[in-house]
């Protein structure tokens with residue numbers, strides 16, 4: 001268990017690189033038809049999950065929607081177990097039975113990976129309720145997209161979280177689109193955080209392209225929750241560079257908008273900050289990037305060489 005302040009920023013930059021290089025490889029393998037089903041990439045949004053992880057302890061719970069590769073990697077699930085899951089192999093973090101949208105790793109307190117929009121928000125309340133019931137000072141981080149905030153389960157969950165004063169942080173990763181629908185077309189509010197105000201839940205907005213801003217803001221939120229359990233809501237303004245999923249050409253947005261966000265890239269930004277402060281040389285950056293690329297490449301080899309789940313296990317995790 002490492003408190004946030006002790007997490008080295010260079011280590012967190014490396015984590016962002018690992019996430020990016022892993023997903024670039026995943027994209028390549030998807031195109032080569034090694035990965036079946038859906039595959040949603042997080043590229044562009046890396047500062048949100050890494051900032052949140054840097055603000056919390058290892059034993060805090062984390063739960064998210066289907067854009068989940070980064071959350072597992074950030075939490076410490078190995079790239080091998082993640083890539084093997086994408087390949088549907090027995091060595092995957094969900095034993096090859098979950099695929100891209102259902103990463104799960106109890107050992108690292110990562111509770112999924114959920115495909116149904118907003119269905120995991122009440123589950124986050126369950127995790128937080130368990131912590132409060134057991135008098136543990138753990139915080140639950142619940143990530144979801146802007147598309148989730150108009151779902152019934154989201155509202156029911158926020159209401160209960162407020163009533164029961166649950167130690168949960170609802171983190172809306174607002175990447176401006178829910179599939180091809182822009183947030184202005186789907187949400188009646190001008191300010192997403194007003195959703196939280198409706199339930200008397202304190203809220204704030206963070207620059208989701210800026211690792212330090214996410215980490216520092218969330219650190220304060222986490223500290224206040226540990227002292228006195230209560231829910232909080234954070235809107236992280238971010239952007240995904242790729243389409244909604246691998247099969248989406250993203251024709252609903254302009255090239256100019258994409259380029260504008262690329263200029264604000266979270267990896268480039270943290271690299272520049274660290275370089276300016278004399279904490280990172282170009283050589284060190286290249287070394288970190290090379291290592292991240294190597295881990296991603298080796299994860300593909302690992303996944304290729306792993307066995308598929310045996311046929312007799314097909315119904316092992318099926319609930320009727």
Ligand SMILES: Cc1ncc(C[n+]2csc(CCOP(=O)(O)OP(=O)(O)O)c2C)c(N)n1
Nearest residue numbers: 067115116117145146147148175177178179
């Ligand atoms: C209840 C439900 N309705 C519809 C879908 C189909 N669907 C999959 S992703 C998605 C958009 C969600 O967008 P958002 O929550 O903003 O997350 P993002 O993809 O931007 O990360 C929809 C409508 C679903 N999975 N679940």
